[in-house]
Amino acid sequence: xxxxxxxxxxxxxxxxxxxxxxxxxxxxxxxxxxxxxxxxxxxxxxxxxxxxxxxxxxxxxxxxxxxxxxxxxxxxxxxxxxxxxxxxxxxxxxxxxxxxxxxxxxxxxxxxxxxxxxxxxxxxxxxxxxxxxxxxxxxxxxxxxxxxxxxxxxxxxxxxxxxxxxxxxxxxxxxxxxxxxxxxxxxxxxxxxxxxxxxxxxxxxxxxxxxxxxxxxxxxxxxxxxxxxxxxxxxxxxxxxxxxxxxxxxxxxxxxxxxxxxxxxxxxxxxxxxxxxxxxxxxxxxxxxxxxxxxxxxxxxxxxxxxxxxxxxxxxxxxxxxxxxxxxxxxxxxxxxxxxxxxxxxxxxxxxxxxxxxxxxxxxxxxxxxxxxxxxxxxxxxxxxxxxxxxxxxxxxxxxxxxxxx
Amino acid sequence: xxxxxxxxxxxxxxxxxxxxxxxxxxxxxxxxxxxxxxxxxxxxxxxxxxxxxxxxxxxxxxxxxxxxxxxxxxxxxxxxxxxxxxxxxxxxxxxxxxxxxxxxxxxxxxxxxxxxxxxxxxxxxxxxxxxxxxxxxxxxxxxxxxxxxxxxxxxxxxxxxxxxxxxxxxxxxxxxxxxxxxxxxxxxxxxxxxxxxxxxxxxxxxxxxxx
Amino acid sequence: xxxxxxxxxxxxxxxxxxxxxxxxxxxxxxxxxxxxxxxxxxxxxxxxxxxxxxxxxxxxxxxxxxxxxxxxxxxxxxxxxxxxxxxxxxxxxxxxxxxxxxxxxxxxx
Ligand SMILES: Cc1cc2nc3c(=O)[nH]c(=O)nc-3n(C[C@H](O)[C@H](O)[C@H](O)COP(=O)(O)OP(=O)(O)OC[C@H]3O[C@@H](n4cnc5c(N)ncnc54)[C@H](O)[C@@H]3O)c2cc1C
Ligand SMILES: [Zn+2]
Numbered sequence: 001x002x003x004x005x006x007x008x009x010x011x012x013x014x015x016x017x018x019x020x021x022x023x024x025x026x027x028x029x030x031x032x033x034x035x036x037x038x039x040x041x042x043x044x045x046x047x048x049x050x051x052x053x054x055x056x057x058x059x060x061x062x063x064x065x066x067x068x069x070x071x072x073x074x075x076x077x078x079x080x081x082x083x084x085x086x087x088x089x090x091x092x093x094x095x096x097x098x099x100x101x102x103x104x105x106x107x108x109x110x111x112x113x114x115x116x117x118x119x120x121x122x123x124x125x126x127x128x129x130x131x132x133x134x135x136x137x138x139x140x141x142x143x144x145x146x147x148x149x150x151x152x153x154x155x156x157x158x159x160x161x162x163x164x165x166x167x168x169x170x171x172x173x174x175x176x177x178x179x180x181x182x183x184x185x186x187x188x189x190x191x192x193x194x195x196x197x198x199x200x201x202x203x204x205x206x207x208x209x210x211x212x213x214x215x216x217x218x219x220x221x222x223x224x225x226x227x228x229x230x231x232x233x234x235x236x237x238x239x240x241x242x243x244x245x246x247x248x249x250x251x252x253x254x255x256x257x258x259x260x261x262x263x264x265x266x267x268x269x270x271x272x273x274x275x276x277x278x279x280x281x282x283x284x285x286x287x288x289x290x291x292x293x294x295x296x297x298x299x300x301x302x303x304x305x306x307x308x309x310x311x312x313x314x315x316x317x318x319x320x321x322x323x324x325x326x327x328x329x330x331x332x333x334x335x336x337x338x339x340x341x342x343x344x345x346x347x348x349x350x351x352x353x354x355x356x357x358x359x360x361x362x363x364x365x366x367x368x369x370x371x372x373x374x375x376x377x378x379x380x381x382x383x384x385x386x387x388x389x390x391x392x393x394x395x396x397x398x399x400x401x402x403x404x405x406x
Numbered sequence: 407x408x409x410x411x412x413x414x415x416x417x418x419x420x421x422x423x424x425x426x427x428x429x430x431x432x433x434x435x436x437x438x439x440x441x442x443x444x445x446x447x448x449x450x451x452x453x454x455x456x457x458x459x460x461x462x463x464x465x466x467x468x469x470x471x472x473x474x475x476x477x478x479x480x481x482x483x484x485x486x487x488x489x490x491x492x493x494x495x496x497x498x499x500x501x502x503x504x505x506x507x508x509x510x511x512x513x514x515x516x517x518x519x520x521x522x523x524x525x526x527x528x529x530x531x532x533x534x535x536x537x538x539x540x541x542x543x544x545x546x547x548x549x550x551x552x553x554x555x556x557x558x559x560x561x562x563x564x565x566x567x568x569x570x571x572x573x574x575x576x577x578x579x580x581x582x583x584x585x586x587x588x589x590x591x592x593x594x595x596x597x598x599x600x601x602x603x604x605x606x607x608x609x610x611x612x613x614x615x616x617x
Numbered sequence: 618x619x620x621x622x623x624x625x626x627x628x629x630x631x632x633x634x635x636x637x638x639x640x641x642x643x644x645x646x647x648x649x650x651x652x653x654x655x656x657x658x659x660x661x662x663x664x665x666x667x668x669x670x671x672x673x674x675x676x677x678x679x680x681x682x683x684x685x686x687x688x689x690x691x692x693x694x695x696x697x698x699x700x701x702x703x704x705x706x707x708x709x710x711x712x713x714x715x716x717x718x719x720x721x722x723x724x725x726x
Contacts, residue, residue: 232665243661245638246690290636291619294667294691299618301632334661391657479626479680494680495625555630570679572632577678 013179014058014186019193022219023051025373026211027226028198028234030054031063032174032359033351034226035181035192036366037373042188044367045374050190053213055197059178062228062358065296065328067251067285069264069273070360071108071169073128073135078384078396079337080131085381086364087168093363099180101173102278106263108169109143111313113158113269120400121164128166136165147263149314156312158270171264171275174359181366201238207346208238224349224373229294229329231352240344242352243390244331247288248298249356252306252325256280260316272309274317282320284310288330288356297327330355335395340369340382349373350387416509425449426537426597430605437605439612443543445604447597448589451538452502454515455530459496464525471521472500480567482581491568491581499532499579499591507533536579537597541604542587549607550588554580574603622698625680637673639663640685641705667691671705 025041027034030052041047054060070090072083094100112121121137128135140152143163152160182192193215202210202217210219227234229246257280266273274284286306289298303325311318332355333339339353351369354361368382378386389395427434427447438444458465460475469475473485476492483490488502506512518529541549547558553574557563568581576599579591592600619631645651645659664670670690675683687697687706697706 230667233667241662242665243657243663245663245665291688292665292670292672292690293693295693299631301618390661391653494682497681555632569626571629572678
């Protein structure tokens with residue numbers, strides 16, 4: 001029997017250190033947001049004696065499960081500011097992180113199917129332009145030119161009446177993004193500690209002074225929570241509450257196909273969004289499952305509905321096959337906007353509530369959250385996203401821009 | 407009591423109205439497979455929504471008119487050509503022939519409203535809310551099984567049972583009136599959709615069976 | 618897909634139901650007297666339990682009645698189904714449902 005020589009295993013992109021007994025700051029959660037936060041803490045604030053604690057493997061949560069849509073065409077000024085800042089960072093990050101993570105600015109369309117949709121969309125295009133976000137209103141013919149496989153006939157239940165279009169929006173390869181951040185974090189001296197679940201907090205009065213983990217107790221000056229779907233669980237351990245509900249969010253891919261779909265199409269009304277990944281699989285998703293769930297799985301009818309919607313919009317998909325479906329745990333808020341800021345516990349900070357759409361926000365979440373942790377006060381971009389807004393009533397209602405739209 | 411002239415006028419108006427699935431009449435005829443599975447609309451049945459505590463005085467008075475009120479999910483109480491379907495613990499649907507409607511000289515829902523009087527509850531004329539599709543034949547349950555998650559096996563779903571459920575993804579009431587016959591009540595605005603959905607589900611039975 | 622046993626109609630597909638979130642949240646006795654913090658708690662804060670969670674469901678395409686359910690949010694196992702106004706039963710699949718009727722306001726969290 002001849003043995004083929006296996007290729008060399010590629011070099012690991014980061015070390016796998018044991019936790020030290022103390023750090024200047026500890027980030028809980030090794031998803032995209034935890035990694036980006038650690039990266040900017042080290043790079044912008046010189047905090048390199050820090051650790052990311054991840055209960056599973058690096059970026060195995062929502063970071064591994066999302067459908068990677070990146071856009072900044074949100075309605076309100078506060079959202080446009082932070083998401084557009086994120087988009088600008090996406091544009092420079094491949095070079096800065098020295099990693100081509102396949103950021104592809106192929107444009108995103110948000111379809112309008114009713115007169116209400118049309119009004120909301122045209123309004124959003126106007127608001128986007130005022131905020132310096134690239135946005136256009138397309139009529140059905142222009143929609144068809146950009147994406148020829150879309151059915152724009154008006155003999156369907158919810159005909160395409162137009163779309164908003166953001167040319168600079170697009171997709172990126174999520175796992176490469178995580179690895180790119182992880183490698184840079186590691187180079188800067190950040191300890192990335194996997195298989196390390198945070199099980200409690202050490203407090204001195206109302207001040208957090210350490211974390212209890214499955215790999216021992218770690219003392220620290222500051223704690224930043226980046227635990228997405230598990231934010232409520234961690235907050236409860238720390239002794240405060242968050243206005244978060246964790247829901248299953250599912251997605252699916254087809255087998256590989258020739259390139260047929262050049263852009264990203266989202267439809268709130270018939271409830272599906274679709275892009276074609278670099279390798280060729282059709283990637284689609286829709287809204288959350290209605291019930292609370294930490295199971296990383298949802299109900300099949302949700303998949304069934306989004307496929308029906310996809311076939312209605314893209315008749316040629318009728319013969320594609322579902323290869324795989326999966327679910328993540330998303331942390332939703334009642335105004336569909338994130339929470340990034342201080343908490344009632346001293347020296348503990350929280351970044352959560354990005355719900356169904358936090359991949360696109362990753363760099364800005366990291367940048368502003370790092371600023372908040374390092375200086376103790378929010379960056380101007382995340383100031384409006386404080387926990388206090390649920391008391392003051394200064395909500396940032398992005399349901400229109402965010403409902404199915406990730 | 408409506409005077410005769412008004413009644414005549416109202417009957418004339420009735421001849422002009424269109425039932426929610428009338429557009430599909432010829433399609434239903436063409437899509438029916440005689441002796442296998444057949445579909446038709448039974449238009450303009452008289453329907454009244456009753457909301458009342460069946461154990462209370464008002465419930466008893468209504469029950470006296472309808473021949474009783476069903477007491478559990480699935481139950482249908484029939485009295486002559488009138489039936490009362492259980493929709494909820496305090497919600498019922500009365501179904502009667504079109505001619506029972508007061509606009510055609512019948513007594514419904516007037517008799518029910520009179521029986522309720524100022525008792526607690528409500529009687530609403532819902533005749534225009536839903537239409538009736540009748541699916542019949544040995545393949546009827548196989549057609550329904552394509553889009554209804556209820557257990558339709560004859561061992562479980564017996565004639566004389568009506569359940570509020572989903573068929574083809576839309577809410578509908580499904581009433582099994584005989585071993586191979588179902589009456590389906592979709593809301594009027596869903597009638598065309600459900601009609602087309604059923605036709606599509608019936609289509610395979612038009613071709614010869616592949617041995 | 619969850620298979621939910623409606624107390625009135627028996628087991629039905631999840632698609633017939635509508636989710637109503639956490640159960641046993643009492644409407645404040647005197648809303649006007651609440652502080653902003655308390656009002657925020659009532660409006661926006663709900664438990665987000667990982668594990669046995671008491672929640673409300675509506676059998677929307679069936680009998681149109683609300684009921685309570687104790688469900689594990691990790692395994693999605695349904696542990697108990699009980700009437701509106703009843704107290705939350707003890708966690709666990711064999712837990713007997715408590716039958717003493719109380720007003721929803723009087724129910725424990
Ligand atoms: C199916 C799906 C599709 C999506 N599509 C999009 C999209 O197209 N565009 C978009 O912008 N967003 C999308 N999102 C949302 C996006 O994925 C999330 O908002 C984002 O990933 C959240 O940040 P994160 O990467 O840090 O989260 P995660 O990757 O979930 O990171 C949180 C980490 O915390 C860890 N953790 C939890 N508890 C503990 C503990 N006690 N101790 C230690 N570690 C802990 C978890 O293991 C996890 O790795 C989608 C999400 C899903 C599920
Ligand atoms: Zn029911």
